[in-house]
Amino acid sequence: MSQYLNYAIQLAQMVDGQTGVNPPVGAVVVNQGRIVGIGAHLRKGDKHAEVQALDMAKAAANGATIYISLEPCSHYGSTPPCVNKIIEFGISKVVYAVKDTTLSSKGDEILQNAGVKVEFHHKPDAEALYKDFFITNRQGVPEVTVKVSCSLDGKQATDSGESKWITNKTVKQDVFMLRHKHDAVITGTGTLNADNPQYTTRIEQGKQPIRVILSKSGQVDFTLDIFQQPTTPIWIFTENKNLKNQDKNIEIMYCSNCTIENILKQLYQNGIGRVLVEAGPTITSEFLQSNFTNELILYYAPKIIGGSGDNQFFKTENVFNLSDVPQFEIVNSKMLEQNIKLELRKK
């Protein structure tokens, strides 16, 4: 029944954002109309969703159907292939919602050759869940969300640099949820010096992101609040070979050419599957011009700031033709009290 596949997708959605470079997956084992096992992939390196569900079902998995949000893997990664486990447990039918385009071998065939029926039921909401995963997995870079809090006229701060607080408290809470759903937050020294932020997730049971600071020059003020908070590691990307820090929590990542692509690839190799860019106009505009931004979250406060626009969030040296400007698709729009949240996907 399609409802079990929906449950598997719901399980995947629950762990969305906590699986690093791995996709979020949910699985449900059903035998004679009763759920006998449920599973979700909780963290890279942990059991896959299918294995968790099968381990819960034990003998009841024999002759059962397993519903999975994503095609089961057939390769040795951090864990053995799921298709083997499915066959071992005597599952009679596999139903999944999305084909995994990152897989090299054909799991379907392996299963069918072992006498397991396989059904693929296309589910758009599951597909949306994996869209970025497929792209970033192929490119070897994390999924990138750019977050901007600004005035209606697109400014992150007044000309004099005042930016505390453009948006309201409800936005702040929403940003904590965003951080919770990302492995790392990227910012620059400009924002650190101006706002002295900590990039923590102040919600109960919230996941704290790794804090990534971009500073080509290596001019970093280590007395700032962020460096006094050992909640999660801080990684500083710099082109300055002389930048040093003794703090165990702080890691200096030297790169001879700190392009966005190089930084993102290095982050991915370090297990970062999703990054949230929370930075000032320069870094924000760099990411928005790059090909690596998957999602843009805009929080608008009902203000207009004016001035010359030194701190407008998208300011570029290039003047684009209107047909060439970055285009987005509006996925969701909602009011957060008197602020507006727009969720957009890069087209």
Next chain:
Amino acid sequence: MSQYLNYAIQLAQMVDGQTGVNPPVGAVVVNQGRIVGIGAHLRKGDKHAEVQALDMAKAAANGATIYISLEPCSHYGSTPPCVNKIIEFGISKVVYAVKDTTLSSKGDEILQNAGVKVEFHHKPDAEALYKDFFITNRQGVPEVTVKVSCSLDGKQATDSGESKWITNKTVKQDVFMLRHKHDAVITGTGTLNADNPQYTTRIEQGKQPIRVILSKSGQVDFTLDIFQQPTTPIWIFTENKNLKNQDKNIEIMYCSNCTIENILKQLYQNGIGRVLVEAGPTITSEFLQSNFTNELILYYAPKIIGGSGDNQFFKTENVFNLSDVPQFEIVNSKMLEQNIKLELRKK
């Protein structure tokens, strides 16, 4: 019953935008549970809503209750006082939703002295309808709506001036409705030269706004499309005494000091109750900085334009403190296909 008062308010909403400097008003006459007359004020100079409803009811108004969206007038304006007419027709009770703060004498007393019961039932949706009317009537200026079509980063055009078309066709239709609801559209020569627009209402039975062009210098190119369209008058405000045009449809309004306040006062004296500002960054920013903007309509296209921001919609010489920037209240937010419409009221 409150439902009749709601009907009166609905009638007022139907004529909102076609009554010039007069408020939109609706009225319903009810006798023994049956509606015997309905009326709405259709245009300045025409019968008031109450009079229309009473004329429709004729003898059935005797002993009836009249429900009106706004307190009935007790003064001689373009027409005789409505309270007299209500007494003449033998109405036994008057129920209205909003007190008219622009009235000098007390209609309630006149009615009560004549033996007519008077009830005031406060209705927030009716109050919203008259909020701007009371302010602008006191100040002797029209209600001002500023309309902006822009990118997510607040730009009306690229640095090279390309602006056709940032927003989509659904927005265009929505703008036709906006024009329909305003007596006049204000623009500048910059926008005329760049876009060659006509400011017409291309919807069936749409009201065409008077077209107001601001040109201090009087450098006007009379070969542009707008001047070839005699649908409605064109008024040009200028400080240039030498600007002349023979076309009957075009009126040159000379002012020695063309401030926004002076222009608005002159428009109001000419019967303009509502103006829609559809202009480029300079005029738009001037209006948004003035105290005369009541409403801001923002249409965002899901694009980011970048560049230096020469054509950002709110650009000012003043740098405001964040606590002093113009603040708005979000009244409504909706998707127009892939564009976002925000309706905001100046706080």
